[in-house]
Amino acid sequence: xxxxxxxxxxxxxxxxxxxxxxxxxxxxxxxxxxxxxxxxxxxxxxxxxxxxxxxxxxxxxxxxxxxxxxxxxxxxxxxxxxxxxxxxxxxxxxxxxxxxxxxxxxxxxxxxxxxxxxxxxxxxxxxxxxxxxxxxxxxxxxxxxxxxxxxxxxxxxxxxxxxxxxxxxxxxxxxxxxxxxxxxxxxxxxxxxxxxxxxxxxxxxxxxxxxxxxxxxxxxxxxxxxxxxxxxxxxxxxxxxxxxxxxxxxxxxxxxxxxxxxxxxxxxxxxxxxxxxxxxxxxxxxxxxxxxxxxxxxxxxxxxxxxxxxxxxxxxxxxxxxxxxxxxxxxxxxxxxxxxxxxxxxxxxxxxxxxxxxxxxxxxxxxxxxxxxxxxxxxxxxxxxxxxxxxxxxxxxxxxxxxxxx
Numbered sequence: 001x002x003x004x005x006x007x008x009x010x011x012x013x014x015x016x017x018x019x020x021x022x023x024x025x026x027x028x029x030x031x032x033x034x035x036x037x038x039x040x041x042x043x044x045x046x047x048x049x050x051x052x053x054x055x056x057x058x059x060x061x062x063x064x065x066x067x068x069x070x071x072x073x074x075x076x077x078x079x080x081x082x083x084x085x086x087x088x089x090x091x092x093x094x095x096x097x098x099x100x101x102x103x104x105x106x107x108x109x110x111x112x113x114x115x116x117x118x119x120x121x122x123x124x125x126x127x128x129x130x131x132x133x134x135x136x137x138x139x140x141x142x143x144x145x146x147x148x149x150x151x152x153x154x155x156x157x158x159x160x161x162x163x164x165x166x167x168x169x170x171x172x173x174x175x176x177x178x179x180x181x182x183x184x185x186x187x188x189x190x191x192x193x194x195x196x197x198x199x200x201x202x203x204x205x206x207x208x209x210x211x212x213x214x215x216x217x218x219x220x221x222x223x224x225x226x227x228x229x230x231x232x233x234x235x236x237x238x239x240x241x242x243x244x245x246x247x248x249x250x251x252x253x254x255x256x257x258x259x260x261x262x263x264x265x266x267x268x269x270x271x272x273x274x275x276x277x278x279x280x281x282x283x284x285x286x287x288x289x290x291x292x293x294x295x296x297x298x299x300x301x302x303x304x305x306x307x308x309x310x311x312x313x314x315x316x317x318x319x320x321x322x323x324x325x326x327x328x329x330x331x332x333x334x335x336x337x338x339x340x341x342x343x344x345x346x347x348x349x350x351x352x353x354x355x356x357x358x359x360x361x362x363x364x365x366x367x368x369x370x371x372x373x374x375x376x377x378x379x380x381x382x383x384x385x386x387x388x389x390x391x392x393x394x395x396x397x398x399x400x401x402x403x404x405x406x
Contacts, residue, residue, distance in 0.1 A: 018043060022051045023060065023383050027104070028205075031064040031077030052078060059141070060084065060103075060382070080104060085140040087130055087183070088374035089147040090190075091115065091122075091173075093165045093217050097367075098129050100137055101375045105201045107368065109133065119160075119171035126173070127180035134181070143382070144184040145177060146374030148193040150218065152235045158187050161234065164242075164253035165217045186377050191220030191238060192229055193373025194329045194362065199224070200376035202363030204325065211238075211323040212362070214370075215310060215330035218253070219261035221317060240317055241265075263309030266331065272302035289334050306332065307339040311346025318350035318357065325358045329369045333361040 055061040064077040099110035116122040151163025198204040219241035223230040241261040249258025270282035278298035291299035
């Protein structure tokens with residue numbers, strides 16, 4: 001370890017960690033009393049009281065119901081303030097979803113719109129829809145905007161660098177949206193967003209090494225290792241979807257041939273269905289799933305080929321990363337009882353030593369997994385151990401939007 005460049009810990013470091021612990025315990029166990037917070041966290045009651053009073057002043061936490069005890073003082077329970085809200089955007093090649101969520105990850109409203117053809121038009125359209133949503137919820141204070149992007153981005157500049165399925169050049173959504181809304185905007189790769197959704201709202205709180213595989217128009221992989229998202233040089237860690245499996249294979253959106261996603265994506269399944277002679281113009285992927293569920297043999301065979309394509313790529317993921325758990329996100333999981341065992345067998349075949357990783361579908365429905373991740377993207381700015389304490393702000397219930405105070 002290089003201790004020369006390591007940041008020195010201060011008293012504020014401990015306060016920040018303790019604040020994150022208390023806030024997340026309230027989030028996961030609400031309603032909860034201060035006494036129970038002290039017992040579960042191991043912190044002194046005086047420390048818990050100081051932290052919770054600060055969170056109440058900042059309006060992150062409010063008083064809930066009063067408990068009952070056989071004797072002694074009746075405890076007052078604490079819970080998150082559901083009047084704090086987050087705007088989220090799930091950007092996809094065809095349809096973009098914009099939604100409002102409370103701090104508990106519950107969606108209060110959402111709307112799907114056709115994805116504009118270029119980033120400039122998209123920024124203008126998204127800004128318009130976001131302002132409309134803010135106006136339609138005057139009772140909420142919005143903490144920020146989280147965006148799930150089907151591509152890789154420069155984490156520091158928050159510019160999207162690589163999004164072949166969108167067919168957009170390098171672009172900036174953050175700047176125009178912040179200017180139009182007055183809210184802080186954070187972007188994240190879709191697969192990484194789904195990792196955050198599992199960690200924050202799913203069953204992966206104690207998992208240290210996990211891979212989340214998103215299957216839609218493309219194939220994305222989010223890598224969670226030793227309790228952290230792996231980003232890599234230029235934010236490209238986990239871009240397995242564009243690793244060529246066959247240099248003579250079909251042309252990919254990234255201009256290479258035979259990439260994993262041309263065999264494993266929704267579009268691949270539609271191509272398989274067309275190649276079977278079942279239709280000259282393939283159905284939408286949702287329609288293909290419905291055909292399969294009704295017993296259409298051509299549709300079932302197309303989806304079986306897709307599952308084998310997913311499994312084929314999983315061999316390199318498992319051999320290279322050896323994750324503890326693998327989570328799949330995508331509409332194809334509607335047929336998990338049929339397609340899951342195919343993928344599971346390929347995963348098990350890739351294990352060189354020891355037990356295979358756990359394989360399962362995401363905790364959230366495919367339609368909301370990325371949105372949940374965008375919620376977590378904003379929340380971690382406040383709930384993470386390094387989140388700065390903010391000065392109290394006036395909270396009247398009529399304020400439309402708030403910019404985070406640094």
